[in-house]
Each structure stands twice: as structure tokens, then as C-alpha cells.
Amino acid sequence: MIKKCLFPVAGYGTRFLPATKAMPKEMLPVVNKPLVQYGVEEAVEAGIDDFGFVTGRGKRAIADHFDISYELETQIKGSGKEELLSSIRNLIDNNRFAFTRQNEMKGLGHAILSGRNLIGDNPFAVVLADDLCMGDEGGPGVLAQMAELYNQFRCSIVAIQEVPPEETNKYGVIAGEHMKDGLYRISDMVEKPAPEDAPTNLAIIGRYILTPDIFEIIENTPPGKNGEVQITDALLTQAKKGCVLAYKFKGKRFDCGSIDGFVEATNYVYQNIYKA
Numbered sequence: 001m002i003k004k005c006l007f008p009v010a011g012y013g014t015r016f017l018p019a020t021k022a023m024p025k026e027m028l029p030v031v032n033k034p035l036v037q038y039g040v041e042e043a044v045e046a047g048i049d050d051f052g053f054v055t056g057r058g059k060r061a062i063a064d065h066f067d068i069s070y071e072l073e074t075q076i077k078g079s080g081k082e083e084l085l086s087s088i089r090n091l092i093d094n095n096r097f098a099f100t101r102q103n104e105m106k107g108l109g110h111a112i113l114s115g116r117n118l119i120g121d122n123p124f125a126v127v128l129a130d131d132l133c134m135g136d137e138g139g140p141g142v143l144a145q146m147a148e149l150y151n152q153f154r155c156s157i158v159a160i161q162e163v164p165p166e167e168t169n170k171y172g173v174i175a176g177e178h179m180k181d182g183l184y185r186i187s188d189m190v191e192k193p194a195p196e197d198a199p200t201n202l203a204i205i206g207r208y209i210l211t212p213d214i215f216e217i218i219e220n221t222p223p224g225k226n227g228e229v230q231i232t233d234a235l236l237t238q239a240k241k242g243c244v245l246a247y248k249f250k251g252k253r254f255d256c257g258s259i260d261g262f263v264e265a266t267n268y269v270y271q272n273i274y275k276a
């Protein structure tokens, strides 16, 4: 069973400046809830109750969000507003939250390695909170779908989505053998390839399940694209040694690290969840 989840949240969020100058992008609200809380709720639905955050300077608001605010709670106690805090209060009461720092921005692979002390020798999920994911209506969330596959296959799994061919340069892209129902066994992975160099249009999005041997592999992975330690490179090594799966999930994903994706997510959540 997957019980732990890592949130790498150390990035600068430059695409969202000036909003992210003094505030973490993971705290941007989609309607009335910060992005990071959607990610945590998705993980809880998958059976996870132990959360680790890899943060950086200027990210204190995330730690404060997952802590009790006594003054605020005393202030609104007994009023109708108490209900507005219940979702986050529930998460705080029933899960564990721990924080560590990535001192230098050396890439997603390096961020995940920085969280090693919070994970130990356990399989774990990774959520990039700026990808907001929703399962199909009435169906399980994306991490829950992946956790079920992990229980069956016991190896690392990345979530993938078909993207327009001209957008492959924004993603890690996989190639592999199709096993069944949107499940691929990875044979190749390339970080942000130009469309003409992309092996497919199957792009990795911000949901992973990783087996703990990935930490040692990352330690031995040299910086790749843009001089950053890429999780894609480490996963390709893992795929070559054993098995890594890619899963075309059932549901939707909004790239909330971009303005267009963020606005789309806001409209979707407002219409389909908030107003429903």
C-alpha cells in the first residue's frame, strides 16, 4: 500500500509572476481552495496519510496552511464561518505533515532526492500540485487509479496524457510497449523534446508513484536538460534495469502553472464542483 506522498514545492513559479513574487504558486486558489489542498485531498482519497513537502525560501504559507490557526478558529467559533475551515481542519486532524528544504533549485529529480529523509525505504507518490487532476465523474481520482496499479505491478508508475505534438517540448515524453487499457511498459523517455525529436506525444504529467530505489539512482544521475537533475533521466535508468510503467489515466488534468490552464480549472471547478 502507498501511504506516503511527497510534494516538491520549491520552484519559483516564474510563469505566474507577479502573483508568485511573495506567495508560493501552490497557494494560488482555484475558486476557494489553494492548489496544494486539492493535491492532498486527491492523495488522501488514494489511501495516503503521510505527507512530505520539499519547500524552499518564501514557502512558509504552505506549512501554515497545514497547521492549526488557533486565533482564527477562536475568532470564528460558533459562527457560520466555522464550516468554511472544516475541509482543511479535517486534513490536519487525520494526516501527518512534514517539511524539509531544497536549498538550491537543481531540478525536480534533486527536489525528490531532498525529500528522502521524509520517505525512507517506502514506495511513495509524488504530486506536482500545479497539475490539478480530477478523475471521471463518479470514478476514482488519478492517484487512486495509480495506487491500484501499484498494488498489482509493484514498480514505479508515471501518469501520462496525449498532448498536441507541437507541445512535447514542455514535458517529459515516453515511448513503450502497450500492455493493456492505457498502460505502457516504458522503453524510452526524453525530457522536453522538440516535436521532431519526440518519440510519441505521450507526455508525463505531475503524478508519480516511485519505488525507493529511485533515490540511489537519482544520486547517480548527472544533471541533464537545462543543467537540472531530471527525474525523467533517473526513471529511464530504472526502466532499463527493471520496469517502469506509464498510465494514461481516466479523468482531466489542468496545467495550473500556466495562465490558460489556471483559468480553465477555475471555470471547471466553479461550474462543476462549487455550484453543483
Ligand code: UTP
Pocket: 008, 009, 010, 011, 012, 013, 014, 015, 016, 054, 102, 104, 105, 106, 107, 108, 110, 111, 128, 129, 130, 257
Ligand atoms: P516547474 O517546471 O513547474 O517550475 O516545476 P516552477 O519553478 O514551479 O514554475 P515556473 O516554470 O518557473 O513557472 C515542476 C515542479 O517541480 C518543483 C516545482 O515546485 C513544481 O512543483 N521543483 C522544480 C522543485 O521543487 N525544485 C526544483 O528545483 C525544480
